Amino acid sequence: MSQDAFVDFQNVWLAYNDELLAQNHFAVEDINLQVKQGEFIAIVGPSGCGKSTFMKLTTGLKMPSQGRILVDGQPVTGPLKISGMAFQASSLLPWRTTLDNVLLPLEIVEPYRSNFKQKKAEYVERARKLLNTVGLAGYEDKFPWQLSGGMQQRASICRALIHEPKMLLLDEPFGALDAFTREELWCILRDLWTEQKFNVILVTHDLRESVFLADTVYVMSKSPGRFVVKKEIDLPRPRDLEITYTPEFTNIVHELRGHIGAMRKTGATINQ
Ligand SMILES: Nc1ncnc2c1ncn2[C@@H]1O[C@H](COP(=O)(O)OP(=O)(O)O)[C@@H](O)[C@H]1O
Ligand SMILES: [Mg+2]
Structure with missing residues (x-):
C-alpha cells in the first residue's frame, strides 16, 4: 500500500466466474502493484498470462x-x-470520419456529453489540435478505410485522449504495424506523455518498445498469472530512438528476455 499511488492493487485475485472460483482457478493471482502519478508502466508476458485481465x-x-x-x-x-483505451485493432467506427471518431468519447462521457451541442465548436477545435500533434492534419474528413494502419492507430490514440483522461490504457496498440511505423508511434506517444503526463499502462509483446517508453516494466508469468519481475528503467529522458542502439538499452532488453526465457523453460518442464 502506498499513500501517493495513483493505481494501487492490494492482494488482487480474479476468477472469471463462480465455477472457476470454486475450483480455485484464477486468471490472475495476488497482484500487488503501485503505480505513481504520471508513471508510464509496461506489462510484458506470454499470451494468456492475464495482461488484458489486469x-x-x-x-x-x-x-x-x-x-x-x-x-x-x-x-x-x-x-x-478517467481512463482512455486503445487496442491492437484500432476499432474506429467505419461510418464516421477521423474527426467524428475522435469526438466520440465527448458524445458519451460526462460532463462533455451534456454540453456537447453548445460546445461542439470548441471540441472540434480540440480534436483538430490533437490530430495535428500526431501528424493527421488534413485527414479529419477521411474515413478509417482511407487511412493506413499507422494512421488509424494514431487516430485511435487521439480518441483515447480527447477527454483528457488521467490514465491511458494501451493493449498491444502497435502490434499489427510494421517496425518503422511502430517506432514513429513510440515517439508520438512519448511526446504526448511528456507534455501531458497522464498515467500509461502499456501491454506489449515487444521488449524494446517497453524499455524505450516505460519508467517501469513488469513481467507476468502464465499459469499462475502473476507479476514476477519489476524492472525500473533508469535510462535518461528524453529518450531518442538512438538510445535503442546503445549497450545500456540492449542490456536491459537482454535481461528482460532472460526472465521470459527462464519462465518458458520452467513452463516446458511442467508440461512434459
Ligand atoms: N471472459 C473470460 N472467461 C473465462 N476466462 C477468461 C476470460 N477472459 C480471459 N480468460 C482467461 O484468463 C486468462 C488470462 O487471459 P488474458 O487476460 O486475456 O491474457 P492476455 O491478455 O495476457 O493474453 C487466460 O487463461 C484466459 O483464458
Ligand atoms: Mg490480451
Whole structure:
C-alpha cells in the first residue's frame, strides 16, 4: 500500500466466474502493484498470462474475487471515466470520419456529453489540435478505410485522449504495424506523455518498445498469472530512438528476455 499511488492493487485475485472460483482457478493471482502519478508502466508476458485481465480490473470492467483496487485514491467499483483505451485493432467506427471518431468519447462521457451541442465548436477545435500533434492534419474528413494502419492507430490514440483522461490504457496498440511505423508511434506517444503526463499502462509483446517508453516494466508469468519481475528503467529522458542502439538499452532488453526465457523453460518442464 502506498499513500501517493495513483493505481494501487492490494492482494488482487480474479476468477472469471463462480465455477472457476470454486475450483480455485484464477486468471490472475495476488497482484500487488503501485503505480505513481504520471508513471508510464509496461506489462510484458506470454499470451494468456492475464495482461488484458489486469486492464479490465484497472478500469473496473471486472471486479476482483479477492483484494482491493484503488485508482486516484478511490476504490474501483465500476467502469472508470478517467481512463482512455486503445487496442491492437484500432476499432474506429467505419461510418464516421477521423474527426467524428475522435469526438466520440465527448458524445458519451460526462460532463462533455451534456454540453456537447453548445460546445461542439470548441471540441472540434480540440480534436483538430490533437490530430495535428500526431501528424493527421488534413485527414479529419477521411474515413478509417482511407487511412493506413499507422494512421488509424494514431487516430485511435487521439480518441483515447480527447477527454483528457488521467490514465491511458494501451493493449498491444502497435502490434499489427510494421517496425518503422511502430517506432514513429513510440515517439508520438512519448511526446504526448511528456507534455501531458497522464498515467500509461502499456501491454506489449515487444521488449524494446517497453524499455524505450516505460519508467517501469513488469513481467507476468502464465499459469499462475502473476507479476514476477519489476524492472525500473533508469535510462535518461528524453529518450531518442538512438538510445535503442546503445549497450545500456540492449542490456536491459537482454535481461528482460532472460526472465521470459527462464519462465518458458520452467513452463516446458511442467508440461512434459
Ligand atoms: N471472459 C473470460 N472467461 C473465462 N476466462 C477468461 C476470460 N477472459 C480471459 N480468460 C482467461 O484468463 C486468462 C488470462 O487471459 P488474458 O487476460 O486475456 O491474457 P492476455 O491478455 O495476457 O493474453 C487466460 O487463461 C484466459 O483464458
Ligand atoms: Mg490480451
